[in-house]
Amino acid sequence: MSKIRSTIAAFAAATVLWSVGAQARPAIVIDADTGRVLHAEDATREWFPASLTKLMTVYVVLSKVKAGQISLDTPLLYTERAQREPPSKMGFPLNTIITVDNALKLLMVKSANDVAVTLAEGTGGSVEAFVGDMNRAAFKLGMTQSHFENPNGWHNPAQYTSARDMAILARAIYRDFPQSAGYYDIQALMLGKKLVRGHNRILGRFEGADGMKTGFTCPSGFNLVASAQRGKRHLIAVVLGHETAAERTQRAAELLDSGFGSFSFWRTGQSVETLPAVAGDPPDLRPEVCGKKKKSAPEIGETEDDGQQVVGVRRNEVLSGLVTSAYAAESKPLLMDRPAPVVPVPAFLGPNPNGPKEFIALAATMAPTAPAAPAASDTTPAAAGPAVPLPKPRPAKAKK
Numbered sequence: 001m002s003k004i005r006s007t008i009a010a011f012a013a014a015t016v017l018w019s020v021g022a023q024a025r026p027a028i029v030i031d032a033d034t035g036r037v038l039h040a041e042d043a044t045r046e047w048f049p050a051s052l053t054k055l056m057t058v059y060v061v062l063s064k065v066k067a068g069q070i071s072l073d074t075p076l077l078y079t080e081r082a083q084r085e086p087p088s089k090m091g092f093p094l095n096t097i098i099t100v101d102n103a104l105k106l107l108m109v110k111s112a113n114d115v116a117v118t119l120a121e122g123t124g125g126s127v128e129a130f131v132g133d134m135n136r137a138a139f140k141l142g143m144t145q146s147h148f149e150n151p152n153g154w155h156n157p158a159q160y161t162s163a164r165d166m167a168i169l170a171r172a173i174y175r176d177f178p179q180s181a182g183y184y185d186i187q188a189l190m191l192g193k194k195l196v197r198g199h200n201r202i203l204g205r206f207e208g209a210d211g212m213k214t215g216f217t218c219p220s221g222f223n224l225v226a227s228a229q230r231g232k233r234h235l236i237a238v239v240l241g242h243e244t245a246a247e248r249t250q251r252a253a254e255l256l257d258s259g260f261g262s263f264s265f266w267r268t269g270q271s272v273e274t275l276p277a278v279a280g281d282p283p284d285l286r287p288e289v290c291g292k293k294k295k296s297a298p299e300i301g302e303t304e305d306d307g308q309q310v311v312g313v314r315r316n317e318v319l320s321g322l323v324t325s326a327y328a329a330e331s332k333p334l335l336m337d338r339p340a341p342v343v344p345v346p347a348f349l350g351p352n353p354n355g356p357k358e359f360i361a362l363a364a365t366m367a368p369t370a371p372a373a374p375a376a377s378d379t380t381p382a383a384a385g386p387a388v389p390l391p392k393p394r395p396a397k398a399k400k
Helices: 002-015 050-066 100-110 113-124 127-141 163-176 178-183 245-260 286-290 317-322 357-366
Strands: 027-031 037-041 075-077 097-099 188-191 194-197 209-217 221-230 233-242 345-347
Touching: 027 163, 027 245, 037 245, 050 100, 050 113, 050 127, 050 163, 050 209, 050 221, 075 113, 075 357, 097 100, 097 357, 100 113, 100 178, 100 188, 100 194, 100 345, 113 127, 127 163, 163 178, 163 221, 163 233, 178 209, 209 245, 221 245, 233 245
Parallel strands: 188 345
Antiparallel strands: 027 037, 027 233, 075 097, 188 194, 209 221, 221 233
């Protein structure tokens, strides 16, 4: 009986809300195979997604590949609209050609805002039509706390999500496109002679880490969706709203490590889709995240110097209710001070020379003589799609 009570108590501790430091940030850990929640704190509180938005962009693009509408070899044209996007970006010359495959790699590693627009225009017909596809996909996945206004996560008060919804999305990506898992664990790309490093510092430092995506703007804070596998177990953690990149990495590592220690009840618990929503608009963290750093821009994308100092974090005693006592007693660090050696993955511009002939021929008609696609206005209507009750965008609140 005492063993049963201790197991029930441990499970309860895994799903209640608790604070770390002065204020808790939204977080969730789920089992990727079952969708069961191992731990949740403010997981259904609405939040600005920042570049985590790009995971939905990936989902929509891969859905089109799976449906046969496009191919990974399909050439995309880098337009004037893409070129105007703010950093982080690649900043290619106008009319540069890039395949869907290489665009996805750059999207995940560099978190390039201009590449997200290139994917949206090239696979959806227009940015607006693609965003319509994003919202329809979110509805079908049960992401009831998400609404998208752009494909890259540049701050928009009407664009929001939650830790729960990002966990649903990450699980769906691995479930629906298992052959594409290699996009999410790339630490660096070699684009010609240029080394393009990623922002996800949990890769190569945490045992079993295999993806996924970082995100940052001043209003949103530092966010991370992290995936890891140990043995037959696959866990996904989402952490939102941290003040530094190192803090988000450490927090995700703590949660994942504790989740792997919860083997006594890892196939039980509430389904991630059934977590009750918390009312309230997303908070604006700009003053506390960027005010002290005196950022000149009101919000910025991922940067190369975003404070990725990582230390050898050890297990957090606060999480003792989530893990077995023997596992919690281990003394090894959660994160290595120095990551494993990184082998850059090659990427290239232009059509795939080994791709289908029709795609090579198509690329030849696109550049360099093809005119740039006109920049669509923000009022351009999205392409018609199935009528579904999508979440409504929220107007920006007047500042007091």
